Amino acid sequence: MNDATPSDPAPAIEVNNLECGYNGKVVLKNVSFTVRRGEIFFIIGGSGCGKSTLLRHLVGLNTPTAGTVKFLGRSFTDADPVARRGMLKTFGMLFQSGALWSSLTLRQNVALPLEEYTSLSSAEIDEVAALKLGQVGLGGFEDYFPAEISGGMKKRAGLARALALDPAIVFFDEPSAGLDPVTSRKLDELILQVRENFGTTIVVVSHELASIFSIADRVIMLDSAQQGIIAEGRPRDLAANSRDPRVSEFLRREDKPL
Amino acid sequence: MSAKPETRNARASATVDGDTLEVTLAGAWRITEPQPSWPDLLGGRTPARVRLRLEAVEVWDTSLLLYLFAVQEWCRVCGAYCDVSPLPEKIRALLAQMTASHETSVPFDRSESFLNSVGRATLDTLVKAREISHFVGDCVLSTVQLVRSPRRFRWRDCIEEMQQCGAMALPIVSLVSLLVGVTLAYTGAIVLRQYGGDIYLADLIGLSMVREMGAVMTAVVLAGRTGAAFAATLGNMKANEEIDALETLGIPAVQFLVLPRLLALAVMMPLLALYANALGILGGMSVAYGLLAIPPTAFWAEMLATVDLTDVSAGVIKAVAFGLIVGLSGCLRGLQAERSAAGVGRAATSAVVTAILLMIVADAIFAVLFNALGI
Numbered sequence: 320m321n322d323a324t325p326s327d328p329a330p331a332i333e334v335n336n337l338e339c340g341y342n343g344k345v346v347l348k349n350v351s352f353t354v355r356r357g358e359i360f361f362i363i364g365g366s367g368c369g370k371s372t373l374l375r376h377l378v379g380l381n382t383p384t385a386g387t388v389k390f391l392g393r394s395f396t397d398a399d400p401v402a403r404r405g406m407l408k409t410f411g412m413l414f415q416s417g418a419l420w421s422s423l424t425l426r427q428n429v430a431l432p433l434e435e436y437t438s439l440s441s442a443e444i445d446e447v448a449a450l451k452l453g454q455v456g457l458g459g460f461e462d463y464f465p466a467e468i469s470g471g472m473k474k475r476a477g478l479a480r481a482l483a484l485d486p487a488i489v490f491f492d493e494p495s496a497g498l499d500p501v502t503s504r505k506l507d508e509l510i511l512q513v514r515e516n517f518g519t520t521i522v523v524v525s526h527e528l529a530s531i532f533s534i535a536d537r538v539i540m541l542d543s544a545q546q547g548i549i550a551e552g553r554p555r556d557l558a559a560n561s562r563d564p565r566v567s568e569f570l571r572r573e574d575k576p577l
Numbered sequence: 578m579s580a581k582p583e584t585r586n587a588r589a590s591a592t593v594d595g596d597t598l599e600v601t602l603a604g605a606w607r608i609t610e611p612q613p614s615w616p617d618l619l620g621g622r623t624p625a626r627v628r629l630r631l632e633a634v635e636v637w638d639t640s641l642l643l644y645l646f647a648v649q650e651w652c653r654v655c656g657a658y659c660d661v662s663p664l665p666e667k668i669r670a671l672l673a674q675m676t677a678s679h680e681t682s683v684p685f686d687r688s689e690s691f692l693n694s695v696g697r698a699t700l701d702t703l704v705k706a707r708e709i710s711h712f713v714g715d716c717v718l719s720t721v722q723l724v725r726s727p728r729r730f731r732w733r734d735c736i737e738e739m740q741q742c743g744a745m746a747l748p749i750v751s752l753v754s755l756l757v758g759v760t761l762a763y764t765g766a767i768v769l770r771q772y773g774g775d776i777y778l779a780d781l782i783g784l785s786m787v788r789e790m791g792a793v794m795t796a797v798v799l800a801g802r803t804g805a806a807f808a809a810t811l812g813n814m815k816a817n818e819e820i821d822a823l824e825t826l827g828i829p830a831v832q833f834l835v836l837p838r839l840l841a842l843a844v845m846m847p848l849l850a851l852y853a854n855a856l857g858i859l860g861g862m863s864v865a866y867g868l869l870a871i872p873p874t875a876f877w878a879e880m881l882a883t884v885d886l887t888d889v890s891a892g893v894i895k896a897v898a899f900g901l902i903v904g905l906s907g908c909l910r911g912l913q914a915e916r917s918a919a920g921v922g923r924a925a926t927s928a929v930v931t932a933i934l935l936m937i938v939a940d941a942i943f944a945v946l947f948n949a950l951g952i
Contacts, residue, residue: 408609421917426682436609439643446646446679447608447639453678462685466917485608485638516671517638 329392331356331488331520332377337386339369339376346372348546350386352539356487359514359521359534361554364541365569370524371415373541374492377522378412379403391487408436410488411481415496417473419465425452425476426461432483451479454516455509471502475509482513488520489513495527503527507534528570532558540566587640589613597660598624600648603633606641615647627652628660631668642668646675712831712909716839719832735837742803743845747852753798754853757790758782758860766868775869776879782861783880787888791854793940795846796899800932804907807838808928811911812921820912830912839904846900847893854892891952895943899936906932 332354339347346369354360362370375381377388379395388395395406419428429448433439439447452461455475465473474494481489491510495503507530513519525531531538531554538557540550542565550557550566558570587606592599598619606612627648634641645664649672652659661669689697723730765781811834814820820830858880865871907928914924 422919433608438611439608443643445682446643446675449678449682450639450642450675453674453681458678458681461682462687466915466920485640516667 329389330354331358331391332360332522333387333389333392334377335387335389337373337376337388338384339372339381340384341372341381345384345546347541348385350541350547352548352551354488354520354522354537356520357514357518358536359510359523361531361535361538362522362524362541363526363531363538363569365526365543368541368543369546370526370541371492374490374522374524378410378490379407408484409486410490411484411486412490413474413477413481413492413494415493417465417470417477419473419476419480421465424462424464425457425468425479428465428476429480429483432480436484447483448479451482452476454482454512455479456505471498471506474498474506478506478509478513482519485517486519488522491521491523491525493525494523495525495530500529503530504533510534526569531570540569585635586610587612587644589615589618589644591618593622593624596625597628598622598626599628599630601630601633602641602644603635605636606634606638606644607636608638608640608643610640612640612644615644615651619651623655624657626658626660628663630663631665637668642671642675645672646679649676708913709909712912713905715829715831716835716905719829719836723832723836729832731833731837735841738838738841739845741806742799742841743849746799746802746845746849749798749802750795750849750853751856753794754786754791754856755860757794758786758857758862759864761785761790761857762861762864763868766864770869775865775871776875778861778865778869778871779876779879780883782858782865783884784888786854786857786861787884787892789892789940791857792846792850792892792896792899793936794857795849795853795896796903796936797933799842799846799849799900800903800906800929800936803842804903804928804932805925807904807907808911808914808924809921811908812914812924815912815914816916816918816921835904835908835912838908839901842900842904843897844900846903847896850892850896851889854889887952891943891947895940898939898943902935902939903932906935 330353334353335351337347337350338345339350350373362373364370372381376383383396387397390406390409393402393406395403398406419425420431423431426445426448429451430444433444433447437444449458449461452458455478457472457475457479460468460472460476465476468476478489478491478494494506494510498506510521510523511534514521523530523535535554537552538550538554539548540557541547542549549563550561554570557566561567561570585604587610588602588604590601590603592601600618629645629648631637631641645661645668649659649661651657661672664672761782762778765778766775769775769778769781811820814834820834823830823833862873862876865876866873910924910928910931914920
């Protein structure tokens with residue numbers, strides 16, 4: 320979404336002392352960070368450090384045991400169900416597998432949030448669905464079912480669905496997982512294009528170094544032993560200057576001989 | 578998205594300048610909020626030129642593009658000139674994208690002629706019949722291989738399945754059989770009472786349960802309970818490429834997954850059917866005692882005069898066959914499932930329908946066969 324007026328002072332996302340876990344087991348604690356509007360923000364870290372867990376707690380799929388999450392200055396964790404439903408319109412999410420509804424065509428997948436949250440006519444919804452699918456390079460595939468397209472196409476269709484309502488914030492869970500470098504690169508270009516077109520704030524969970532260095536404005540790094548954030552900053556700065564061996568080892572993996 | 582309270586809703590106004598309609602858009606254009614309508618703004622006018630101005634737009638998203646696209650399309654259809662030059666470059670680029678996606682988005686017509694549909698359905702039926710034959714053939718060949726080397730058989734899986742489809746099914750089989758016995762007794766009593774043949778209710782219940790209802794009702798319960806579970810499990814395994822993983826290791830899915838399940842059902846079905854017979858007879862006996870005052874000993878003696886081991890064997894043979902049918906249907910539909918959530922659901926439904934259909938056909942064949950053999 321484009322905002323011609325001077326930007327609101329509230330950041331896109333504010334996380335304060337968040338504690339995440341499952342079944343009484345704490346995975347992350349004292350997690351605090353801020354994502355500015357229009358920023359491409361990466362949550363990085365090794366496998367099992369809690370990246371996807373943090374993301375699921377941010378978007379409300381799991382309830383944090385402590386702490387708060389604010390979107391655009393409004394508290395999400397403390398919001399009542401009605402306010403919470405209203406806030407769900409402000410963000411979209413691309414799941415690791417695309418998570419398309421298999422019984423619906425790509426057009427219907429993209430149209431569903433529009434039918435749910437807008438008063439557009441069905442012809443207008445079809446136009447928007449075609450535009451969104453066209454923007455992710457799936458023009459002409461509107462009436463295909465998810466089972467009829469490849470894994471990379473499913474991710475792009477999932478992105479089109481996440482963008483259907485022009486959300487202010489889009490979350491990506493491991494967008495490059497299972498994709499070849501060329502497709503992965505194209506997805507990175509799409510992320511940049513989404514930000515360019517609509518000024519969208521992007522939050523990405525990934526451990527794909529190529530993506531981190533090519534599109535991330537800022538990153539936070541999580542660590543399973545510390546159960547929280549061990550580094551925050553611009554990826555190139557962290558790679559060049561961090562004295563924490565866990566950070567430098569992660570970000571300079573290609574430099575290290577085997 | 579802006580959270581500024583002073584931001585107003587999307588607005589559109591028009592002023593006429595000669596043959597030009599100057600359209601000024603203003604406010605916040607959000608797709609989740611109501612937007613002005615282009616036909617309402619036009620109000621029946623037919624200008625030769627339309628000029629669009631967006632200086633007063635505060636916030637915009639796809640809803641603005643949608644409006645601009647509607648204006649552009651109207652101009653194209655009515656032969657008016659749409660002046661988009663005052664629009665920012667970014668919006669013009671997105672509008673061009675929208676026009677392109679409108680042109681490429683041609684609905685994919687999946688409908689076909691009646692003859693095509695009939696032809697396709699016929700071919701599908703033939704393919705399915707061939708698949709069933711192949712599957713049964715595979716099962717027979719795998720059984721032969723396993724008889725030659727029984728150590729390769731997955732005994733542990735088979736015993737687990739026996740527990741699942743046998744012991745765990747006891748409560749539902751008990752309830753259904755008991756109630757079938759009760760229902761048969763009530764229905765039979767209506768006719769037999771009129772002719773003073775109350776005692777023959779024992780024969781009716783005994784023969785019906787032992788030869789027919791025990792095996793059929795148990796098979797129906799297992800088709801819904803176990804057959805659907807087999808289809809869902811195998812369908813899910815197929816969707817997760819677990820079956821492909823077996824094939825790449827050179828382990829036939831039929832040998833690894835299907836035979837333990839088939840054997841489990843073939844063993845447990847007759848046992849469950851015998852148990853169902855007993856419960857059904859108990860239900861009938863209770864009604865006979867309560868409704869017609871027939872003592873249980875008299876009921877039992879009368880029943881034994883009619884029902885012999887041949888009748889029990891006929892029921893057991895049917896039960897084994899029904900067990901194999903339920904297992905084969907469940908496993909076949911599971912292995913044929915599409916690799917999606919909907920595909921797994923369809924496979925489970927199809928497994929139950931196939932099992933019940935084949936079971937009724939088999940029951941009819943058994944009836945003719947037993948009659949011919951004098952059993």
